[in-house]
Amino acid sequence: MANSEPCLKHMVTRVAINGFGTIGKRVADAVDAQDDMEIVGVTKTRPSFGCDLAVKKNFPLFCTFDSQEKIDAFAEAGYDCQGGLSDLLSICDVIVDCSPGKVGSENLEKYREAGVKSIFQGGEKHELTGKSYTSSANHLDNIGVDCTRVVSCNTTGLSRTLVPLFESIQDKGTLSVNSVMIRRAADPGDSSKGPINAIKPVLKVPSHHGPDLMTVKQEIEITSLAVAVPTTIMHLHAITVELPSNHGLSTKSVIEMWRKTPRVIVMNGTDTKITSTAEVMELARDIGRKWGDLHEIFVWEDGVSLQGNKLYYFQAIHQESDVIPENVDAIRAMMDIEKDWMISVEKTDKAISAYYGL
Ligand code: NAD
Numbered sequence: 001m002a003n004s005e006p007c008l009k010h011m012v013t014r015v016a017i018n019g020f021g022t023i024g025k026r027v028a029d030a031v032d033a034q035d036d037m038e039i040v041g042v043t044k045t046r047p048s049f050g051c052d053l054a055v056k057k058n059f060p061l062f063c064t065f066d067s068q069e070k071i072d073a074f075a076e077a078g079y080d081c082q083g084g085l086s087d088l089l090s091i092c093d094v095i096v097d098c099s100p101g102k103v104g105s106e107n108l109e110k111y112r113e114a115g116v117k118s119i120f121q122g123g124e125k126h127e128l129t130g131k132s133y134t135s136s137a138n139h140l141d142n143i144g145v146d147c148t149r150v151v152s153c154n155t156t157g158l159s160r161t162l163v164p165l166f167e168s169i170q171d172k173g174t175l176s177v178n179s180v181m182i183r184r185a186a187d188p189g190d191s192s193k194g195p196i197n198a199i200k201p202v203l204k205v206p207s208h209h210g211p212d213l214m215t216v217k218q219e220i221e222i223t224s225l226a227v228a229v230p231t232t233i234m235h236l237h238a239i240t241v242e243l244p245s246n247h248g249l250s251t252k253s254v255i256e257m258w259r260k261t262p263r264v265i266v267m268n269g270t271d272t273k274i275t276s277t278a279e280v281m282e283l284a285r286d287i288g289r290k291w292g293d294l295h296e297i298f299v300w301e302d303g304v305s306l307q308g309n310k311l312y313y314f315q316a317i318h319q320e321s322d323v324i325p326e327n328v329d330a331i332r333a334m335m336d337i338e339k340d341w342m343i344s345v346e347k348t349d350k351a352i353s354a355y356y357g358l
Contacts, residue, residue, distance in 0.1 A: 013037040013335050016092035016116075018064065018085065018107060020050050022187055023121055024098030026324045028059055029290060031096075033355035034328060034348065036337055041088045046070070047077035055079065062088040064099075089114035094331055097121065104128050108147065117145075117334050119327060122152025126215040134159040135329040136262070137216035139341035142333035150326050154181055154235055155212040157317040158222070160297045162213065164261045165241065165254065165311075166220050173244025177222040180238040181209050187320055188232045195230055202226035234277035234316045241311040251306040254313075258299055262345045263325065265294075268301040280316050288358050293321035295349070325349060 015031045017024045020042040031037050041060040044051050051074070054061045063071045066084035074081030082088075089095065089110065094117040097107050101123020108128060111118040119133075126132050131141070131148040137159045142148050151159070158179060166175050185200075186193035194200075202225070210224030243249065258264045267283075269275045274283060284294035295318070303314040328348040329341060338344040 013094060013331060013337065014040045014092045015331060016040055016062075016088045016095040017042040017059075017098055018088075018095055019098035019100070020044050020054055020059075021098060021100070022189060022320050023323065024096070025050065025053055026291065026293065026321060027096050027098060027327045028054075028057070029355070030324045030328050030348070030352055031331070032057070032059075033351040035351065036347075037328070037331060040092050041082060043085060043088065044074075047074045047079050047081075051077075051079045085110060086114070089116050092116060094119065094334060096327055096331070097124075111147075118147050119330050119334070120147070120149040122150065122155060122212075122323065124149055126212070132212075132215040133326065133330045133333065134163070134216045135326050135341050135345050136160060136163045137213075139329060139333050139344065140339060142330060143339055144336045145334055148330055148334060150323050150330050151212055151216060152209070153317055153319040153322050154183070154209045154237070155216070156322050156326055157235070157237060157297045157315060158210065158213045158239075159216055160261065160264050160322075161239075161258060161299060161313070161315060162220055162222070162241070163217055164257055166217065168249065168257060169244055169247050170219070172246050172248070175220050175222075176242040177210065177220060178240045179210050179222065179224040181207060181224055181226040182236040182238065183226055183228045184231050184233060184235055184319060185228050186232050190232075195228060197230060199230075200228040202228070231277065233281045233318075235319055236277060237315045237317065239311075239313050239315065241313075243306075243309045243311060245309055247309065249306060249311075251304055254306060254311060255301055255304055262342065262349070263296045263322075264299060265296040266299045266301050270302050274298075274300075277316050281318070284318060289321075289352070289356055291320070293324070294318035295321050295325050295352070297322060325352065 043062045043064040045064040104124040129147045129149040133148045206223040207226035210222040285292040298316040329344045332338045332344045
């Protein structure tokens, strides 16, 4: 980190957010909740309504670009802009890039030149960073790295339930997984995407979602198909797992394992009347995190069935929020603050709960 003092363990890590959109504003809150990191600035490309949230939160506002004209546009719209991206890079230890997918490579150059560590999101390819991250799969592999990528919401969801399953049988063999990803058409805040009256198969077969899991846990053999459906609120995965013949598991033991897994919620749909993603989201709103977020992956207990060597289950993914706490854990890995992923996860989640008074 060329522009900062060397980060000593337990010093507060200075975090910047580049792209204060759907993911960026949530990561900013999650970082702000932690006592071992602080937000030193967030960027907007122009003075749009998202700036008001940064002002309300007291997050210093910067322009995504260094052009003086673009920086001045903020003051003209009544916002106090502290400078451009280069100014922000000069005061942070790590930058979380939450720009729209595929613009990362240009940004990465800037971060490297400034000597600042960076985290990208799932819209970027693994090849950009050469490292990917989920808290449960490969926290240790990311200790001290300069650049990583928190995988997409779907891959994060797969990792949450498949990694513990894999670990429970790894001395007997591996998992062979097929996942059908039933994807929301758009985020609730998007008006430009669809479909609104069709079911649209992703004709690239297999879809990238399953194989992306192998960037964090290469031992799991997985393939996937995806379809987009007219809903905005969640993704749903229908998963079939082939276990080694001597797996020694039962439906009950798999459910018990997931009950003990961090950031997984297991509930009985029939008993609770949570029978669809609509009710899962209502549950999330009841929990009370901002934006009605659900950081956990939701598994229907009565949708889990182990028949011989084949395990079947459904899980629901809140696309805008399951990756949020993972970004916090990724910062701890990169800054070598905490080597034990379980300790990091517990710290992250407790701090977020306290932040929202839950
Ligand atoms: P978004 O469009 O809501 O927000 C992106 C923000 O980045 C906007 O504020 C935009 O103005 C800003 N921006 C535009 N160009 C930029 C640039 N060159 N540099 C920096 N910022 C720029 O997008 P999002 O949904 O928050 O997605 C961000 C990333 O997170 C993507 O890689 C996406 O694939 C990934 N992701 C999104 C979701 C989701 O459900 N929204 C879930 C998981 C991962």
